[in-house]
Amino acid sequence: MTHPARDLLQTTTADLAPNPRSNPLVPRIADGTAPRSTLAALALEQSWVIPADRRAFEYLAERSLVRDPEAAAFFRTLAEGEALAEEQLSTFAQACGVDETRTAEHEPLPGCQAYPAYVAWLALNASPADVVLALTANFSAWGGYCATIARALRTHYGFTDEVCAFFDFFAEPSPELESQATAAVRAGLDAGRLDERRAYRYGRLLQTYEAMFWNALSETP
Template identity: 65%
Template sequence: MTAVTARQLLGTAIRTLAPDPAANPLVPLIERGEASPAALAALALEQREVIPADRRAFQHLAQRADPASAVFFTTLATGEELAAGHLAAFAGACGVTAERAAGYVPLAGCQAYPAYVSWLALNASPGDVVLALTANFSAWGSYCARIASGLRTHYGFPDEARAFFDFFAEPAPDLDEQATAAVQAALDTGDLNPDLAHTYGSLLQQYESMFWATLGTAV
């Protein structure tokens, strides 16, 4: 199969797995400046748990993967490390102190997403995970762009406090190319099951929706 086929497969996954716009109750509130300070702080606190968990999952996937997929997962792991630094500034702007963070009990509905990413790291074919994650990242990037806009327009957060969301909202052409190369390699070796990857991607989107729904009702 050609590289174009790999791109088409990724494009189809992104389109078919796009979340229902009504499935996220919190992002529109932040975008309009209507989310409470408590909601923003909870978002920061939950992401403090998600980021390191995803980083370790991506590192494990890189160890299991073929060379093309390993490049993709290594880039993701490095990105999570960079995001962790940006997250600290956002958390500080939300009034999250070290003491508050240490005493925070994460919400199960928010942590289901990283738990499933960890399950994929242990059980799924890396090529299938590339396809599933790429579809999910498209939705996540859109959410981050809207949050960054709301924080800038309505909450007066400075650049460094918005950098976490700006980081994920920015286009990542290198990562897109790595995903395409990884999917192509998996296709060439028969290590890709599009139907199974679609199932993984669908579950990721459902867990993503659960994350936002849990935050939306908990604060």
């Protein structure tokens, strides 16, 4: 017998699954036709996204601690994951020819940074349980993209496992995070602090900003 929280997570994730045509870049990476300069741009943009998301998740964990401890546990795990991913990202960036000077001089693309800006907005304004539901739906798409990229980097670009670790990390399913998300959504439903329509709206916007990220990158030379 399934629980309403698990059902809600599954149906929301399915309903918000992106149209494959909304991401023009990952298919090009998958077949090896994306230039290495675009991979470098991906690393540079992620060097802004990852620390921003980590701080947003840390704030959400702190804000949730008293009233929504289940959500707080979920956000703490996310923040810890972002910290680890940040370390792995530097290895990928170096393999793409990105050094400290280039990182310092990089001008981030608005289309790529809309996503972390909205995550920060959610951290300040949204109900924690709503954010858990919206993020979980989005992470499913992001994880799929990372799995595809990790395979392509090895197959077409000759990158090592160490270089691909950033994408492997996000591609790997996390039973712990899934369990924490279910517990947080269940607690939100039980306490009447989860608004399904509002959470769906947040998830839809996250998916839209995710698509903007990849479209902006696809236009880099």
